[in-house]
Amino acid sequence: MSLETFKSLETDARRPTQGSVGILGPVRDQKCLHSALAAVAHVFGPQANLIISGGCDSSPATSQIVSQLGFVNVNFLTPAEMWLALSELEVLLVPAPERSIPATLLEAMGAGVPIIAAGVPHFSEFAEHGKSGFLVRGSTQEFQRWLEKLSENRELRDRVSRQARKNAIARFGQSLSTTCMSSEDRSATASRGFRKCIKDAVDTIVPSAMLRWRSKTRRNEIAVTFDDGPHPQYTPEVLRILSSYRIRATFFLLGNRAEESPEIVTRIADAGHEIANHSYSHPYFSKVTLERAKWEIREAERCVSGIGVPYHRIFRPPFGNFGHRSLLSPWLCSHSVVYWNVDLKDYRANHKSEIEALLAKTVLCAGDVILYHGVNSASIAALPSVIEAALGAGDRKCVTVSQLAAS
Numbered sequence: 001m002s003l004e005t006f007k008s009l010e011t012d013a014r015r016p017t018q019g020s021v022g023i024l025g026p027v028r029d030q031k032c033l034h035s036a037l038a039a040v041a042h043v044f045g046p047q048a049n050l051i052i053s054g055g056c057d058s059s060p061a062t063s064q065i066v067s068q069l070g071f072v073n074v075n076f077l078t079p080a081e082m083w084l085a086l087s088e089l090e091v092l093l094v095p096a097p098e099r100s101i102p103a104t105l106l107e108a109m110g111a112g113v114p115i116i117a118a119g120v121p122h123f124s125e126f127a128e129h130g131k132s133g134f135l136v137r138g139s140t141q142e143f144q145r146w147l148e149k150l151s152e153n154r155e156l157r158d159r160v161s162r163q164a165r166k167n168a169i170a171r172f173g174q175s176l177s178t179t180c181m182s183s184e185d186r187s188a189t190a191s192r193g194f195r196k197c198i199k200d201a202v203d204t205i206v207p208s209a210m211l212r213w214r215s216k217t218r219r220n221e222i223a224v225t226f227d228d229g230p231h232p233q234y235t236p237e238v239l240r241i242l243s244s245y246r247i248r249a250t251f252f253l254l255g256n257r258a259e260e261s262p263e264i265v266t267r268i269a270d271a272g273h274e275i276a277n278h279s280y281s282h283p284y285f286s287k288v289t290l291e292r293a294k295w296e297i298r299e300a301e302r303c304v305s306g307i308g309v310p311y312h313r314i315f316r317p318p319f320g321n322f323g324h325r326s327l328l329s330p331w332l333c334s335h336s337v338v339y340w341n342v343d344l345k346d347y348r349a350n351h352k353s354e355i356e357a358l359l360a361k362t363v364l365c366a367g368d369v370i371l372y373h374g375v376n377s378a379s380i381a382a383l384p385s386v387i388e389a390a391l392g393a394g395d396r397k398c399v400t401v402s403q404l405a406a407s
């Protein structure tokens with residue numbers, strides 16, 4: 001479109017600015033950005049308050065398009081600043097094809113901002129085209145069509161806004177309504193939202209015998225699990241406490257630590273606990289090759305089996321890493337994968353009160369899998385409280401991960 005055409009569009013502009021228009025980058029394809037901005041200029045006029053974020057500002061071509069179209073109120077924001085500004089947005093445009101759904105887009109939905117997006121994969125699925133957002137191919141006419149509809153029809157805009165919030169909350173929980181959060185909290189919440197979304201997707205297609213976070217169970221049972229052992233000083237303490245409550249647990253052991261303390265591995269097994277695999281040397285599975293990942297699992301299995309104790313082919317990825325290597329490598333080694341759904345962060349506690357405070361905020365339910373480590377003094381001191389909470393009013397049982405899965 002020529003400059004003359006834009007000038008004529010400018011004089012055509014019928015509407016005063018209503019709120020702000022957000023533009024989400026990065027926009028590598030300047031043509032798409034041009035289409036979106038030309039539509040904004042046409043519908044809202046050059047006085048429209050533009051809020052542009054996501055690396056568009058680093059491109060001189062963007063500034064050129066903005067000034068060509070005669071926009072006078074232009075703010076380039078960082079993603080964190082953009083999130084704080086979301087509540088001011090009338091609409092958010094995502095002009096360029098994205099490889100994934102950007103966090104800001106989900107945040108905007110949570111804030112009830114209608115979205116007009118070009119070529120974001122899975123966007124239709126998230127926003128349900130026409131309900132909480134609009135998926136367009138990226139021409140000026142298409143952006144313009146939906147901008148006009150939204151700005152002319154307040155009822156439609158409000159309905160789309162409500163549906164956007166509803167969709168975001170349905171997918172990511174109430175916690176995504178982050179209007180009161182700091183930008184760091186917002187960032188963490190959005191990435192949690194992504195992770196939850198991916199986990200939900202995987203969860204629906206992978207049988208629970210291969211992968212689980214918790215168990216659907218009819219019995220009132222919970223599994224307490226211990227990672228990163230055996231520890232020469234603390235694991236005997238854990239065993240003493242478990243035996244005083246007469247409960248069974250699952251130990252996800254590290255192969256190299258089992259090698260160093262085989263007698264403790266024997267004691268764990270002799271007490272009737274379940275022994276499972278947490279890799280040989282606790283690497284980030286996202287940072288090793290698939291071959292190395294498989295080696296880590298097989299080597300840990302070899303170490304534990306070599307001690308001559310019962311071994312269960314259950315694997316928990318180090319750091320709870322969730323990715324293709326963390327899942328594929330155990331599956332290729334005939335192990336099921338068990339994460340957890342309750343994390344009491346005992347590994348980083350300096351005092352038992354920190355763990356107990358977290359425990360007090362946690363509602364435990366039948367089928368839960370509790371992540372614990374028991375490899376520092378604070379976690380040993382808090383362990384009786386954890387077990388008592390897991391046992392509930394006395395009608396709940398603590399069992400191993402395999403027993404929980406079988407119930």
Ligand SMILES: [Zn+2]
Pocket residue numbers: 227228278282318319
């Ligand atoms: Zn670990």
